[in-house]
Amino acid sequence: MKLFEEKTMKTENIYNGSVVQLQVDDVTLPNGKASKREIIKHPGAVSVIPLTKDNKIIFVEQYRKPLEKSLIEIPAGKMERGESPVVTAVRELEEETGYTTKDLSFVTSFYTSPGFADELLYIYITDQLEALETPVKGDHDEFVKLLELTLDEAKQYVEEERIHDAKTNYAILYLHAMGLN
Amino acid sequence: MKLFEEKTMKTENIYNGSVVQLQVDDVTLPNGKASKREIIKHPGAVSVIPLTKDNKIIFVEQYRKPLEKSLIEIPAGKMERGESPVVTAVRELEEETGYTTKDLSFVTSFYTSPGFADELLYIYITDQLEALETPVKGDHDEFVKLLELTLDEAKQYVEEERIHDAKTNYAILYLHAMGLN
Numbered sequence: 001m002k003l004f005e006e007k008t009m010k011t012e013n014i015y016n017g018s019v020v021q022l023q024v025d026d027v028t029l030p031n032g033k034a035s036k037r038e039i040i041k042h043p044g045a046v047s048v049i050p051l052t053k054d055n056k057i058i059f060v061e062q063y064r065k066p067l068e069k070s071l072i073e074i075p076a077g078k079m080e081r082g083e084s085p086v087v088t089a090v091r092e093l094e095e096e097t098g099y100t101t102k103d104l105s106f107v108t109s110f111y112t113s114p115g116f117a118d119e120l121l122y123i124y125i126t127d128q129l130e131a132l133e134t135p136v137k138g139d140h141d142e143f144v145k146l147l148e149l150t151l152d153e154a155k156q157y158v159e160e161e162r163i164h165d166a167k168t169n170y171a172i173l174y175l176h177a178m179g180l181n
Numbered sequence: 182m183k184l185f186e187e188k189t190m191k192t193e194n195i196y197n198g199s200v201v202q203l204q205v206d207d208v209t210l211p212n213g214k215a216s217k218r219e220i221i222k223h224p225g226a227v228s229v230i231p232l233t234k235d236n237k238i239i240f241v242e243q244y245r246k247p248l249e250k251s252l253i254e255i256p257a258g259k260m261e262r263g264e265s266p267v268v269t270a271v272r273e274l275e276e277e278t279g280y281t282t283k284d285l286s287f288v289t290s291f292y293t294s295p296g297f298a299d300e301l302l303y304i305y306i307t308d309q310l311e312a313l314e315t316p317v318k319g320d321h322d323e324f325v326k327l328l329e330l331t332l333d334e335a336k337q338y339v340e341e342e343r344i345h346d347a348k349t350n351y352a353i354l355y356l357h358a359m360g361l362n
Contacts, residue, residue, distance in 0.1 A: 001343060003251040004244040004324040014196050015203055017219040019297050022196055022203050025246060035322040037246040038198040040221060042297070063185040064295040065206060065218040070184040071295055078296075108339075110350045113293040113300055114245040114252055115259075116200050116223070121294075121347070141216040143185040158289075162182060166302070166347040169291045173351065177358040 004030045006037065019078065042119035046088035047076035047167045049107065050097060051127040055180060057154055058129075059168075060096050060144040072147060072157055073168045076121075077139075085109075085122040093126075095138035097146060103128035107174060112166055121167055123174075151180050185211045187218070200259065223300035227269035228257035228348045230288065231278060232308040236361060238335055239310075240349075241277050241325040253328060253338055254349045257302075258320075266290075266303040274307075276319035278327060284309035288355060293347055302348055304355075332361050 006027040014022040021041040029035050050058040061072045077092035079085065086104055094100050107123040138144075149157070154172050157163040163172065187208040195203040202222040210216050231239040242253045258273035260266065267285055275281050288304040319325075330338070335353050338344040344353065 001242070001251040002244075003242055003326060005251075006244055006246050015219075017205065018217070019219045020203075020221065022201075024198070027246060029322055030244075030324050033321075036199075038196075038200045039247045040201065040298075041247075042294075045294075045296070061182070061184055063183070063187055063211075064292075065187050065208060066220045066222075066297060066299040067292060067295055070182040070186075071292070073295075108350055109342075109345070111245075111248060111252070111346045113223075113226075113298065113302075114248055114254075114346045115226070116247060117221075117294065117298070118247040119294055141210055141214075143211050145184060161290075164290070165292045165295045166351070169289055170347070170351050170354065173354050173358060177354060 006030070006035075009034070038116055040117040040119070042117055043081065044079045044120045044122075045076055046079060046085045046092060046122045046124070047074050047171070048089050048093045048104065049074050049123065049125040049171045049175070050093060050099060050129055051125065051180075052129060052148060056148040056150055057175070058097050058099070059147045059149060059154070061147060062142070062144045071165055072163045073165055074171050076167060086124070089122070089124045094132060094136040096144050098132050098135050099129040100132055101126040101128050101130065108170070110166075123167055123171060151175050187211070187216075190215070219297055221298040221300070223298055224262065225260045225301045225303075226257055227260060227266045227273060227303045227305070228255050228352070229270045229274045229285065230255050230304065230306040230352045230356070231274060231280060231282075231310055232306065232361075233310060233329060237329040237331055238356070239278050239280070240328045240330060240335070242328060243323070243325045252346055253344045254346055255352050257348060267305070270303070270305045275313060275317040277325050279313050279316050280310040281313055282307040282309050282311065289351070291347075304348055304352060332356050
């Protein structure tokens with residue numbers, strides 16, 4: 001849908017990073033007036049809800065520099081160029097948890113912040129985890145701690161805002177709605 | 182929690198926009214090695230799930246330049262400096278829908294994309310809407326179309342990915358879990 005389309009008159013590239021790219025577009029609004037849009041380009045991300053045989057959820061705790069604190073999240077990572085979401089999902093699951101799976105079900109996808117960023121995030125779920133015999137090396141700059149929590153424990157962490165991000169809050173509400181216990 | 186804290190060695194400010202600020206931090210990782218973090222600063226945002234007396238949900242459709250298409254979303258907007266989330270919620274509800282309310286309940290809050298942005302998003306809900314006698318003027322660069330949908334209609338739009346952002350997908354799952362019909 002192109003309702004209220006804003007036409008691009010000029011694009012200024014401000015920054016090309018390893019995670020984000022920033023550009024500022026001069027646009028013409030539907031009423032003919034001029035405005036500017038600040039746009040973050042992001043490759044997209046994929047997350048997995050990993051469920052153990054006894055209905056626990058595997059989370060990772062990691063430091064989030066933009067917030068200057070650590071959060072407890074479901075495993076996730078950026079998509080590589082041209083990669084399909086399922087491939088990213090298995091890779092990040094292996095790197096961050098030491099488990100793999102041949103069985104992923106799609107839960108949902110959403111843009112995390114469509115007002116200023118094009119990041120699309122996918123969520124998958126699996127209850128078919130297999131421990132890797134040989135651990136896979138992850139990113140050199142990533143440090144994560146694994147946690148296995150019941151849904152009730154996870155809900156408590158939501159209350160305490162130690163779980164506090166879009167994909168993980170969604171995942172916990174999803175498991176609640178599905179009647180996991 | 183400061184697990185795996187990354188110490189800031191240097192902060193380079195790249196861009197100060199009207200919506201986002203971009204900085205790149207040189208950090209020292211927990212293993213003593215150096216890395217860089219690209220960080221988007223954002224003032225935070227507030228959204229409202231507005232329910233009518235006959236259990237319809239009021240949405241706004243608007244053009245999202247980063248995606249080059251329009252999305253159907255719950256009403257939302259950026260926080261002004263020093264503003265409390267409830268004040269933002271009422272202002273955005275008034276500007277975007279022509280309704281106001283004295284009765285907002287907190288649903289949840291989450292960081293939209295904690296890997297690269299500090300944007301915190303709040304979601305409130307109200308079923309106590311009052312039509313404004315005099316419409317309030319919104320942002321000069323904002324064009325929105327109002328829609329009133331049943332939850333089933335909204336779920337269909339999720340399937341079609343015309344509803345496709347974190348706060349709105351969360352809101353619809355929340356209403357589903359609450360048993361709205």
